[in-house]
Amino acid sequence: MMKMKNWLLTGLLFMIVSTVFSQGKITGIITDGSGGSLPGANVAIKGSNTATSTDFDGKFSLDAKISTGEVVITYLGYDSKTVKFTVSNNGVADLGEIVLASNSNELSEIVVKSSVVDIAKDRKTPVAVSTIKAAEIQQKLGTQEFPEILKNTPSVYATKAGGGFGDSSIRIRGFTQNNIAVMINGMPVNDMENGSVYWSNWAGLSDVASAIQVQRGLGASKLITPSVGGTINIVTKSSDMKEGGSVSSGFGNGNYFKIQGSYNTGKLDSGLSASVLLSQTMGQGYIQGTDFEGSNYYVALGYANKSDSHNFQLTVTGAPQWHNQRSTVSTIATYQKYGSIENPNTRYNPDAGFLNGEAYNIRKNYYHKPVASFNWDYKINETTKLSSVLYASMGRGAGASAAGGIRGKSYSDLVAFRTADGLVDYDKIVAYNSGQSVYINGFTGLQTRAKVNGLYQNTFSSGSNANTAAAASTGTTGISQTSSINSHDWYGAVINLNKKLSQTLTLDFGLDARTYTGYHFTVVNDLLGGNEFYDVLQQSSLPAGNHITTTYPTSVQWNVFDKKDYEKVSFNSTGKVKWYGVFTQLEYSKNNLTAFVQGALSQQGYKREDTFVYLPTNPLSSTPYKNILGGNVKGGANYNISEKSNVFVNAGYYDKQPFFNSVYPNNKSTLNPNLTNEKITGFEAGYGFRSKYFTANVNVYNTTWNDRYLKGNALPTSATIPANTTYTEFVGLNEVHSGVEIEANSKITDKLRFNGMFSYGIWEYKGNATVNAYYQADNTPVPGFQGTTIYMDKVKVGDAAQMTASLGASYEVLTRVTVDANYNFNNKLYAGINPVNFTSPTNKGSLELPSYGLVDAGFSYKMLVGQNKDKSVNFRLNVNNLFDKVYIAESRTNTFADDFVSGTSGPTYASSGQVYKGIATNNQVFFGFGRTWNFTLRYDF
Incomplete structure (x- = not known):
């Protein structure tokens, strides 16, 4: 009996030891069921920290410390799947092919762990949405700007604007990007003073994004965000990716060169993980004189406990850069002057030139905006989850431009300082500034400046343009390079409590707090041969003024904690914004029906400090906070008619x-x-269809934007109004944006795939508005110009194509050899307008620009290497605008071909032959880029 007990105990002990110490492998391949592998899919053993990712052929191998259990497979854009396994000690359990069902718009909860990140889920969240995954971003973006990867989604119009590195812009459903919410891992990044997004500050996002989701319309965010047109949700890579890394190098036209390296530790047994990425980019730019250089760093550290009830992620990323710009908008006639009538020089940059034999551009942007975030996700119990993100950003940098003038002419004058090829003669500016006698185009005889108190003194004045010897001899002004500093300190937190009330109801409640301080002032960068800068705009320095001799370089400030003490000119103010918000959402989900109602309330406080315009004793030198209450409410429902079809509706205010x-x-x-x-009031409805070979979405929408505030330009110069002495405000502008959107994808065979989209919008102003005008000097009203009616009813909203379409295809011609092409068409594109020009009820409306279509193409090859063929070398060639199409991407003016060339009579632009593709040649436009290409070589290990 004793021996039997001993045998039983020994056997039980052996079983326990075998269970604890057994080592086995689990293998398999993850596919989409149509012959396509899913690289980068997450494979995790349920209830443990053991996880990995599939390789480039969808294969995985996972070490198991338990003999039986379940693996959970998740992949961006596909439904998750749980598969049981049994593995013997030191054995291998091959699960074979595991097929994931397509769910093209969903970001899985493994990729997005936090409920702070509001991701729309296909066939569940009732909003119009498109998702672009990391593989497509990495493959097709190339030398394009970050927003351009979105140009083949419905109702999106992206342009390169002036063409400088990171100067691109994006519009969704006709709304500009300061009315589009941009979120990174649940953090709002729109500038808290003006809603702007400067893409040059985020040039590294394409390197670290795991997905971009474009939510058109009011979107899924629970926060109060400027999502009039939509929300761009950017989800970056997490630290617990599969162990491994990559190195890559790319080059392209314009001496473009990029090098990048990254490494991920994977999730260690301790629960720790880390991911690091570094890159460097440089080039001359496609546009003349737009040289640039940028860096990117990304560090993510993570920790999760064994039960995964606590998950921490610390992320720091930044993209310090500088780039020369094309800020001056030329007329079509100017592009033709330096090209030809039929072939304008679309690369022409009126800000570019040479100084001392080297390329020089007085317009330059330099900025460094690192962002640090700390995410904590706490699974309190099976029904309660707390997600928090604390974030901070310190932006340091500026945009450099010109101050002052010479003989009444600015540096950008079309004649005075131009060489024969249209470049700025910066050598002549330096010569004049330093006292040398020079010939200035358009003036008679040599021009020589006079000294002031023995110095060549530059100011903000441009001097006299009278073509007389007396005016020349008394001219004491010069041209300087100055920078408008726009630095800031930004801190914020978002906390969300997610509570599952029952099997059908889930409640979210949260807080959104932000504080922002913006520092705005001007410094002198280069006197360009002058001896000092004299400024009389600071009240405390009058009547003597400030005599500035210190200059500051236009270089990137890497140490953002150093608040440098600058000598300031022109202006110096601090803007402060405090934001407190609460939000809640109730979601119902049962069987085929999902519905939600959401509400948010925020108070924004605005404070301005200014001891430059105002003496410290003036109460206006430091205003109290002006607190303004705002909020939103929205709701919607999605109903899955069948496994293939669903419909949704939403509405919001x-x-x-x-x-x-x-x-x-x-x-x-x-x-x-x-x-x-x-x-803003929005309504939206949609229908979705899903099958193994074809998916499609159809959406209709209507957005009404009332009481839009717009600050305008100066009034036209007249006998009583000097140039650039006024500004205008438009009150009561109303817009209505409505339209239809279609998006579809099809797998014809395992190797051939198609994708397409079509969108048609009717974006118009509704009713009339009023304009008020004020003098810049003291904000007093301009007599006779208050409450003037602006006739805007039915005028088309400009700066975005109201009809867009695209059709693309990819074909795997050989194993791992793929070619792809895409055609993108833009129509009903209208010029930007200045409402001050619409004081007559018989105005012509918005100028329609010529439609255009562009073809992009690519070639990919992946070569498997390594002993187990688990590593790869990837080749990618992109060619954008394959047929070198010349097109106008945007116009800043609204002159019609049948308008008079001057005055109210005489020849028109059309009758005098001053037209290009039907457009009057005095319109100020930016042409799009011609053919560009880039090649990338990447090694993944």
Whole structure:
């Protein structure tokens, strides 16, 4: 009996030891069921920290410390799947092919762990949405700007604007990007003073993004965000990716060169993980004189406990860069002058030139905006989850431009300082500034400046343009390079409690707090041969003024914690914004029906400090906070008719606070008397279809934007109004944006795939508005120009194509050899307008620009290497605008071909032959890029 007990105990002990110490492998391949592998899919043993990712052929191998259990497979854009396994000690359990069902718009919860990140889920979240995954971003973006990867999604219009590195812009459903919410891992990144997004600050996002989701319309975000047109949700890579890394190098036209390296530790047994990426990019730019250099760093550290109830992620990323710009917008006639009538020089840059034999551009942007975030996700129990993100950003940098003038002419004058090929003669500017006698185009005889107190003194004045010897001898002004510093300190937190109330109801409740301080002032960078800069704009320095001799380089500030003490000119103000918000959402989900209702409330406080325009004793030198309440409410429902079809509807209302420069217009501390919240109402409905070989979405929408506030340009110069002495405000602007969107994807065979989209919008102003005009000097009204009617009813909204379409295809011609091409068409594109020009009820509306279509093409090859063929060398060639199409991407002016060349009579632009493709040649435009190409070689290990 004793022996039997001993045998039983020994056997039990052996079983326990075998269970604890057994080592086995689990293998398999993850596919989409149509012959396509899914590289980078997450494979994890349920209830443990053991996880890996599939290789480039969808294969995985996982070490198991238990003999039986379940693996959970998740992949971006596909439904997750759980598969049981049994593995013997030191054995291998081959699970074979595991097929994931397509769910093209969903970001899995493994990729997005936090409920702070509001990701729309296909056939569940009732919003119009498109998702672009990391593989497509990495493969097709190349030398394009980050927003351009979105150009083949419905109702999106992306341009390169002036063409400098990171100067691109994007519009969704006709709304500009300061009315589009941009979120990174649940953090809002739109500038808190004006809603802007400067893509040059985020040039590294394409390297670290795991997916981009474009939510058109009011979107899925629970926060109060400027999502009038939509939301761009960017999800970056997490630290617990599969162990491994990559190195890559790319080059392209314009001496473009990029090198990048990354490494991920994977999730260690301790629960720790880390991911690091570094890259460097440089080039001359496609546009003349737009040299650039940028870096990118990304560090992510993570920790998860064994039960995965606590997950921490610390992420720091930044993209310090500098780039020369094309900020001056030329007329079509100017492009023709330096090209030909039929072939304008679309690369022409009126800001570029040479100085001392080297390329020089007075317009330059340099900025460094690192962002640090700390995410904590706490699974309190099976029904309760707390997600928090604390974030901070310190932006340091500026945009350099010119101050002052010579003989009444700015550096960008079309004649005065131009060489024969249209470049700026910076050598002549330096010669004049330093006292040398020079010939200035358009003036008679040599021009020589005089000294002031023994110095060649530059100011903000441009001097006299009278073509007389007396004016020349008394001219004391010069041209300097100055920078408008726009630095900031930004701290914020978003906390969300997610509670599952029952099997069908889930409640979210959260807080959104932000504080922002913006530092705005001007410094002198280069006197360009002058001896000092004299400024009389600071009140405390009058009447003597400031005599500035210190200059500051236009170089990137890597140490953002150093608050440098600058000598300032022109202006110096601090803008402060405090934001407190609460939000809640109730979601119902049962069987085929999902519905939600969401509400949010925020208070924004605006404060302005200015001891430059105002003496410290003046109460306006430091205003109290102006607090403004805003909020939104929205709801919607999705119903899955069948496994293939679903329908959804949503509606929402935003009461949106104005931007900072609407509260305190024209760099003054006087409150705007016409302050009012903007009101946005949106309605949307959609239908979706999913099958093994074909998916499609159809959406219809209507967005009404009332009481839009817009600050305009100066009034036209007249006998009573000097040039550039006024500014305008438009009150009561209303817009209606409605349209239809179609998006489809099809797998014809395992090797051939098609994708396409079509969108048609009707984006118009509704009703009339009024314009008020004020003097810049003191914000006093311009007599006779208050409450003037602006006739805007039915005028088309400009700067975005109201009809877009694309058709693309990819074909695997040989194993791992793929060619792809895409055609993108843009129509009903209207010029940007200045409402001040619409004071007549018989105006012609918005100028329609010529439609255009572009073809992009690519070639990919992946070569498997390594002993187990688990590593690869990847080749990618992109050619954008394959047929070198010449097209106008945007126009800043609105002149028609049948308008008179001058005055109210005489020849028109059309009758005098001053037209290009039917457009008057005095319109100021930016042409799009011609043919560009890039080649990338990447080694993944």
